[in-house]
Amino acid sequence: MNRPVAQSHLSQLAELLCWMDEAPERRSLAPEARTPEGLWWEVLAGEDEKAWVWLEAGRVQGYGALVPFWEGAALEGPIIRGGDGRALLEHLVKKARQEGFSTLYAFPEACNRQARALLEQVGFSAEHTTYFYCIQRTDLAYPVPVGYKIERAEPCDPQVYRDLYSRAEDGWSLRLHWTDEELRQHFIGSEVELFMAYTDATGEPVGMAELELDDARAEIAYIGVVPEARGKGLGRALLGAAAEWAFANPHIETLQVRAHDHEKAAQALYEHLGFKQTSTVVTYALELD
Known part of the structure; x- marks a missing residue:
């Protein structure tokens, strides 16, 4: 049976998430916490998240949640160890419609055949695939092409960022919906750094990398170059600048990058540099209105 997540479920939910971690074929988007205390803050104390468990013989055997994402909602899960996974997923879709979300997204691992089959059974369609790569501490420095310069942007100018993002990004519009204040808050503090490439002659922004x-x-998290500045090694230089900043921090041991299925050149570059593919995630979408 489906039940909203309660404090009494948190210990078993933490155990279910650890079970999911053990094998790639079980993985989907899920909470980061793996302790009852952490889940209390992440799942129960969060005002925006709405979460449910599937109970079988009184034990937590499934989990799913709705979190705001873009103009709709993202689905955490479905994570199913036993019981009727379709019933839990249909319940989540029903709740998403009741909340008035226009689109529901899901992010299972590509090899998670159970979750993908369930999603497709209730009408989700695969949109694209994202490949994640990782590398240990290494020197990725690369010379900046003649006629350009790369600088760490601090603070972030929302309008400059938004304009560059729209010019450099071929298929994504997520950040274009952020307000000026949301963009400023995103780059405040030491957790997010922005590197921007400019032309020497005019100072025009032509590329950026978010770390x-x-x-x-x-x-x-993002790297992009405007079409007219591509093919010169500028994206590679942005990668090198961001990596150099990251590995200057003695606590940082690994660097992760991502590439979507249409970004063949980026995939080839990461593999050439020694990055190892660690995960492949398929984005699914269901139109609700």
């Missing part, structure tokens, strides 16, 4: 730092891991 996120988290304990022992750094991640390049």
Whole structure:
């Protein structure tokens, strides 16, 4: 049976999430916490998250949640160890419609055949695939092409950022919906750094890389160059600048990057540099209105 997550479920939910971690074929987007205390703050104390468990013989055997994402909602899970996974997923879709979300997204691991089959059974469609790569501490420095310069942007100018993002990004519009204040808050503090490439002649922004730092891991969350400046090694130089900043922090041990299925050149570059593929995630979407 489906039940909203309660404090009494948290210990078993933490155990279910650890079970999911043990094998790639079980993984989907899920809470980061793995302790009852952490889950209390992440799942129960969060005002925006709505979460449910599937109970079988009184035990937590499934989990799913709705979190705001873009103009709709993202689905955490479905994580199913036993019981009727379709019933839990249909319940989540029903709740998303009741909340008035226009689109529901899901992010299972590509090899998670159970979750992917369930999603497709209730009408989700695969949109694209994202490949994640990781590398240990290494020197990724690369010379900046003649006629350009790369600088760490501090503070972030929302309008400059938004304009560059719209010119450099071929298929994504997520950040274009952020307000000036949301963009400023995103780059405040030491967890997110922005590197921008400019032309020497005019100072026009032509590329950028976003670096996120988290304990022992750094991640390049986004990297892009405008079409007219591509093919000159500028993206490679932005990668090198972000990596150099990340590994200057003695606590950072690994750097993660990502590439979508249409970004063949980026995939080839990461593999050439020694990055190892660690995860492949398929984005699914279901239109609700």
